[in-house]
Amino acid sequence: MSHSTSTHPAPLSEVPVWPATPRHRTLGRKVIGGLFLVSAGIHIGLFSADVQVYRHFADGGLFPFVREGWQDIVMANPAVWCLLLAAGELLIGTLLMVGGRAARWGWGGAIGFHVLLMLFGFGFWLWSVPALVVLVVLARNDPPPLPGSR
Numbered sequence: 001m002s003h004s005t006s007t008h009p010a011p012l013s014e015v016p017v018w019p020a021t022p023r024h025r026t027l028g029r030k031v032i033g034g035l036f037l038v039s040a041g042i043h044i045g046l047f048s049a050d051v052q053v054y055r056h057f058a059d060g061g062l063f064p065f066v067r068e069g070w071q072d073i074v075m076a077n078p079a080v081w082c083l084l085l086a087a088g089e090l091l092i093g094t095l096l097m098v099g100g101r102a103a104r105w106g107w108g109g110a111i112g113f114h115v116l117l118m119l120f121g122f123g124f125w126l127w128s129v130p131a132l133v134v135l136v137v138l139a140r141n142d143p144p145p146l147p148g149s150r
Helices: 022-049 064-074 078-098 100-120 122-141
Strands: none
Touching: 022 078, 022 100, 022 122, 064 078, 078 100, 100 122
């Protein structure tokens, strides 16, 4: 009896970062999408209770333009900027929950959000660096859009 199996390894582009079923691959996207939806609600609640809760958010910013811009721009009209933040989180969460091509934009938004968060100080790196690793791995393993889908 002869077996005709190939001993050549698969190209790296075809090897997933970790083995996952399609269900597990979409579960990660939905969890991250849900996290962004919940965080939008948290920000709406915080600014509704007291917009001044954000006053010292950028005090540890890595660059003067971050610290000064926060005080001069964001805190000049915090309600508008907090609503824009929440709207951005709602958009990212919704795109991830929808899946398909929309999820690609959602992953980009989630990754960009965390990269920008790192500008607010090294303390945010404790959250953002591990989060970025998880986001990149999940985005890479997210099922591609179906052919002909939007």
